[in-house]
Amino acid sequence: MARQTTKSTAKSGPARKAAKPALAKKSSAKKAIRRAKTGKAAKVKGPRKRAAADKKAAQAAIARWSQAEIHEAFSRFRAAMPEPRTELFHTSPFTLLVAVVLSAQATDAGVNKATPALFAAADTPEKMVQLSEARVRELVRTIGLYRNKAKNVIALSEKLIAEHGSKVPRTREALEELPGVGRKTANVVLNNAFGEPTIAVDTHLFRVGNRTGLAPGKTPLEVELKLLDAIPDEFKLHAHHWLILHGRYTCIARRPLCERCVIADLCRWPGKADLLLPSPVVN
Numbered sequence: 001m002a003r004q005t006t007k008s009t010a011k012s013g014p015a016r017k018a019a020k021p022a023l024a025k026k027s028s029a030k031k032a033i034r035r036a037k038t039g040k041a042a043k044v045k046g047p048r049k050r051a052a053a054d055k056k057a058a059q060a061a062i063a064r065w066s067q068a069e070i071h072e073a074f075s076r077f078r079a080a081m082p083e084p085r086t087e088l089f090h091t092s093p094f095t096l097l098v099a100v101v102l103s104a105q106a107t108d109a110g111v112n113k114a115t116p117a118l119f120a121a122a123d124t125p126e127k128m129v130q131l132s133e134a135r136v137r138e139l140v141r142t143i144g145l146y147r148n149k150a151k152n153v154i155a156l157s158e159k160l161i162a163e164h165g166s167k168v169p170r171t172r173e174a175l176e177e178l179p180g181v182g183r184k185t186a187n188v189v190l191n192n193a194f195g196e197p198t199i200a201v202d203t204h205l206f207r208v209g210n211r212t213g214l215a216p217g218k219t220p221l222e223v224e225l226k227l228l229d230a231i232p233d234e235f236k237l238h239a240h241h242w243l244i245l246h247g248r249y250t251c252i253a254r255r256p257l258c259e260r261c262v263i264a265d266l267c268r269w270p271g272k273a274d275l276l277l278p279s280p281v282v283n
Contacts, residue, residue, distance in 0.1 A: 028072065029079040032262045036080075042264035042272045044256065053211075053271030060216035062268040067230070070214070073263045074235040077242035080262055084241035086192045088112065093168040093193035094160070095119050098128070098153055100188045101180040106144045114140045125157035125166045152180030170194050184220065187240070197236035199227050204247025205240070211251060213268030 035041045044050065056062060065073070087108040090096035095115070103111045118139045122128040128136070137150040156178040160166055168189065169175055175186035187200035201209070201220035209215035215226035231239050250257050258264050258272040265274055 029076045029262075032076050032265065033080050036260045036262045036264070039259045041261050042258040042267075042274050044258045045271050045273060050255070050271040053269055057211045057213065057216065057269060060210075062213040062216075062270065064216075065212075065214055065230070065266070065268070067232075069266050070230055071232055071235075073214070073266050074231065074239065074242065076262045077246070078235065078238070081242065081245070084238050084245060086188070086241065089115050089119075090192075091119060091123060093189065094125060095123055096193050097156070097168050097175075097178075097181070097185075097189050100185045101152055101156065102140060102143055102149050104145070104149070104180075104185070110143055114142050125160040128157040129154060129161065149180065155179035156181065168193065172198075187224075191237070191240050195237065197233070197239075199224050199231075199236075199240045200244075201227075202244060204251075205243045207253060208243050208247040208251050211256070211267075211269050212263070 032041070045053070086096075088096065088099040088103060089112045090099050098118075099111055099115050102115065118136065121135070121139070122131040133150050133154045136153055137147060140146045140150055140153075143149065159178055160168065164174070169178075170190070172183070172186045172190060175181050175189060176183060181189075184200045184202060187198040190196035191198045191200065199205070201224045206217075206220055206223055209217060209223040209227060215223050215230060217223035217226055227239065227243075228236070235242075246261075246263075250261050256269075256271070258267075258269075261267065264272065
């Protein structure tokens with residue numbers, strides 16, 4: 001009887017009541033990750049319903065997220081992967097720049113098969129120019145569009161030597177003036193090489209932004225700007241990696257693995273059925 005009385009008193013005390021919401025909030029990320037690891041986060045619907053759901057998401061016809069939900073989602077990403085990194089092999093800002101240029105319309109895994117030999121032979125702009133376009137072509141020929149990419153690698157190396165003292169510039173404007181470098185590539189380099197809180201929207205991130213309702217947009221730039229506006233500052237440095245890796249390994253194009261998704265109960269995509277009620281996230 002003494003134990004029961006103590007337990008009851010503790011429940012009715014004001015200190016314990018005040019602590020309950022904080023405890024629930026802290027544990028939500030752990031619970032979501034545990035559900036995802038056991039494949040119990042959500043159930044994916046059939047192909048026709050998934051196709052209809054993707055169409056609806058592409059039309060931005062699903063509800064947007066609240067700021068509290070966005071914070072919760074990125075809290076979970078951080079709990080699951082505190083220090084995400086690019087999967088592209090590189091040893092310096094220059095080799096990262098080259099790797100990202102080579103990765104256009106190619107997979108990171110495919111690029112990583114070619115770049116170790118390339119960077120062993122040339123890991124500076126001077127060495128790359130001396131290597132010659134023909135040799136670069138030979139070393140990266142397993143990568144799609146390798147001829148044009150080899151040409152760009154040599155050209156950007158020459159421009160770095162001539163205009164930037166062989167250093168990779170730290171501004172988007174200067175990066176985008178380099179051959180083969182667009183906004184996405186510039187954002188990747190700024191984020192990974194220089195720690196800038198940029199968001200590079202590739203195919204995976206574009207899909208995640210639209211499918212989940214987190215940042216729907218018809219163009220990569222629109223999705224990027226909406227994400228930058230919505231994501232809390234504390235998460236922006238790694239947001240790019242979390243979302244790309246989420247799209248690459250969980251929210252995949254053909255059949256997303258919603259059952260293993262850490263944000264399944266927050267996601268707005270109608271192509272899944274939640275196995276549990278949404279987490280108690282309030283504005």
